[in-house]
Amino acid sequence: MKQALIVVDMLNDFITGALKCDRGVAIVPQMTQLVDGARKAGIPVIFTNDAHVEGVDHELTHWGVHAMAGTHGAEVIPELKVGNRDYVVTKRRFSAFFHTDLDLLLRELGVDTLIVAGLQTHICVQHTIADAYYLGYNVIVPKDATDCFTQEIYDYTIKYLADIYGAQISDVDTLIKSWKS
């Protein structure tokens, strides 16, 4: 089993900007631990980031302007700072696989198991996991390193990810311990 950590949309606009939410702010410490733990364990860290194109991207008509390519809002939050061994994949839809080179990158890295964390659980995290499932990857979700606008949607989505895509639901401590053993 070769793992990679997929960090979804931990961007300024999702934490402190246009689509900010308190529940997103609350997972920053766990995300920081998870990213640090993965780097120390030699697990590839792949940031998958919204980078929308003004006047073109379909999603903007429904969600409003957010994470526009090249702006501060589209940058990874300072707490997680992209390291020189990390990878960055930009996306223009919810799924990090849709018209991006994520699948190619994962295949070249020999990865078969994805740890998917970040925001929002029921939107970009879920759509990325759906595509991962279609493409044959195993998926692990650290439940304390993802969240969304409400507890109700979060609870429903975590159960859905397990029931429908067979995602293994774990947590940051358990994963970090498993990397050390």
Ligand code: ZN
């Ligand atoms: Zn978006």
